[in-house]
Amino acid sequence: MFRIREATPADNDALLGLESQSPQGTGISILIDRDDYFYRSRLHDRAKVMIAEEGDKLVGIMAFAIKDVYLDGEKDRAAYFFDLRGEATYRRSMKRGLFRLWKAVLEEMDAADAAFIYGHVKADNNDSMNVSTKMGARAAATFDILSLPTLPGQAVPLDDHLDRLDDEVARLRETVETRNLLPVVFDDAYKRGAELGYLRGIYRIERNGSSAQLSVWDLSKIYRGRVLHMPMSLRLLGGVLNPLAKALPVPRIPRVGESMAYMTLFDPVCIGPQGTRLLKELIQRIRRNAYHEGIDILTYFAYCDDPNARHPRFVPEKVLHYNTMMRPIRDSELPTPPFYLDIRDI
Numbered sequence: 267m268f269r270i271r272e273a274t275p276a277d278n279d280a281l282l283g284l285e286s287q288s289p290q291g292t293g294i295s296i297l298i299d300r301d302d303y304f305y306r307s308r309l310h311d312r313a314k315v316m317i318a319e320e321g322d323k324l325v326g327i328m329a330f331a332i333k334d335v336y337l338d339g340e341k342d343r344a345a346y347f348f349d350l351r352g353e354a355t356y357r358r359s360m361k362r363g364l365f366r367l368w369k370a371v372l373e374e375m376d377a378a379d380a381a382f383i384y385g386h387v388k389a390d391n392n393d394s395m396n397v398s399t400k401m402g403a404r405a406a407a408t409f410d411i412l413s414l415p416t417l418p419g420q421a422v423p424l425d426d427h428l429d430r431l432d433d434e435v436a437r438l439r440e441t442v443e444t445r446n447l448l449p450v451v452f453d454d455a456y457k458r459g460a461e462l463g464y465l466r467g468i469y470r471i472e473r474n475g476s477s478a479q480l481s482v483w484d485l486s487k488i489y490r491g492r493v494l495h496m497p498m499s500l501r502l503l504g505g506v507l508n509p510l511a512k513a514l515p516v517p518r519i520p521r522v523g524e525s526m527a528y529m530t531l532f533d534p535v536c537i538g539p540q541g542t543r544l545l546k547e548l549i550q551r552i553r554r555n556a557y558h559e560g561i562d563i564l565t566y567f568a569y570c571d572d573p574n575a576r577h578p579r580f581v582p583e584k585v586l587h588y589n590t591m592m593r594p595i596r597d598s599e600l601p602t603p604p605f606y607l608d609i610r611d612i
Contacts, residue, residue, distance in 0.1 A: 268363050270370045273315040273327075278303050280324045281315070287354045299525065300489035306348060307331065309458070309610040314374070315349070318367040326367045327351040331610075332378045334450040336443075337601050341450055345380035345595070346611055347371065350387070350394050368401050375595055382594045382601070384447070386611065389587040403593035407603045412566040412577065413584040416557035417550065424551060426467025431460060434468045438481075441535055441574060446601035447608065455610050459483060466529070471548045476538025478545035482552060483609060486527035486561065526562035532609050534568050534575040546578035567612060571603050 273281060281303040307313035310331035318326035329349040334341060352364050375383055387394045389408065427434045435453045442448060449455065459465035464487070470479040531552065536545050553564055568575040592600050 268318070268320050268366070270316060270318050270367055273304075273317045275304065277317065277324075281317070281327060284324055284327060284351055284353055287351075305488055306610075309455075310346075312378070316367060316371055316374075318363050320363060323353070325353040326364050328367050328371050330371055330375060330383075332375070332380060333608075335446070336448045336450060337381070337446050339444075343378065343380045344447065345375035345378065345383045347383055347385035348611065350385065350397065352393060352397075364397060365401065368397060372401070372595065381596050381598055382592055384590055384592045386588045387591050389589050395589070395591075398591045398593075401593065403591040405589040406592040406600060407569055407571065407590045407605055409567060409569040409572075409588050409590065409607060410577065411586040411588065412568075412580075413586070414549070414553060414564045414566070414580055415582070416561050416564060417553035418557055419554040421555045421558045422551050424467070424469045424555065426469065428460060428465070428467055431456065431468075438468070438479075438533060438535070442533070442606050445604050445606040448606040449608060455608060456481070459609070463487065469548060469552065471544045473544060474538075474540065476540035476544055477535075478537075478541055478548045479533075479535040480531045480545075480548060480552070480566075481533045481609075483530040483532060484561070485530055490525045490527055524562075527560060529556050529561045529564050530609070530612070531564055531566040532607075532612075534566070534572070536574060536576050542576040542578055545576065546580075549578065549580075567607060569603070569605060569607060573604060 282300070285300075285303065304315060307315050307329055310333070312333075313329065313331035315327065315329040317324055327349055328347060328351075330345055330347045333344050333346055335344045336342070337344075372383065383403070384406070385398070385403075386409070387398055389395070432453070435456045439448075439452045443452075456465060464483050464485065466482040466484050468479065468481045470477060529552075531549065534545060536542055549564070549566065556564060568577065590605060594600055
């Protein structure tokens with residue numbers, strides 16, 4: 267018998283079990299280990315985790331949040347979907363139950379008066395991309411996640427600006443306020459992140475009329491990553507770099523089976539002709555500081571068409587590509603880029 271219902275805390279272990287079947291990445295395959303499956307939904311004011319069951323077996327998950335955002339400068343309502351998962355054997359057969367789950371969630375979003383649904387799907391996640399496109403969603407934009415190992419070397423103190431958080435968030439909003447998907451209550455994520463200890467700071471370098479800025483979020487208390495597979499080229503590179511990293515300022519490559527702690531670099535802003543160079547310098551400083559705090563990996567997020575962010579190059583680095591998938595719920599046009607990337611959506 268097939269049924270769809272809202273998940274409860276009693277489902278946590280079963281949800282984590284299905285999560286373990288969904289490693290991320292192809293060349294480098296990483297499994298996210300988290301104790302609380304509901305931590306992402308708790309970051310939103312209005313969110314649900316919906317599950318599909320066949321008999322006593324959990325076969326699908328789809329979570330969503332209802333959000334008030336700006337669309338072309340006007341307040342409107344959007345629905346954000348995340349944690350779209352299918353049980354491995356059920357997912358491969360693409361049984362209709364997964365589409366029934368999607369349709370049930372769409373009905374709830376429609377009842378909440380959302381104008382459209384959006385979510386971020388890894389570009390090479392064929393199963394999730396197939397479900398999304400068959401239900402009418404299309405790729406509206408693409409963002410990159412740049413993964414970098416932390417770096418040994420001398421730590422350099424940086425001003426976190428947390429004692430001036432209201433001013434810093436207001437300054438950031440002025441930079442991004444013309445983007446679609448900007449939350450109406452923009453400062454909520456930053457204030458809540460500071461209260462929970464996730465926001466480590468808003469860091470900036472300014473020099474000769476140019477500047478670079480990032481917000482840094484410590485996610486090691488929420489989840490850790492575990493490497494399941496790594497290309498032979500990176501394994502060999504690790505064999506060379508890892509012994510040197512004990513004595514020299516070179517990056518260390520994680521080993522297969524190793525658990526990794528993450529920091530996330532968000533809301534990048536580059537200003538002036540030297541902005542990209544200063545951004546790279548700022549990231550290098552953060553890499554060294556994070557190394558001394560026991561962090562293994564930094565992840566840097568930016569839309570490919572972000573007018574304020576540019577992608578500095580590092581060796582070694584790993585870049586993952588994600589599509590922002592969108593589908594209208596009302597009879598209206600979809601918003602157009604550039605979009606604002608909300609830390610709570612990641």
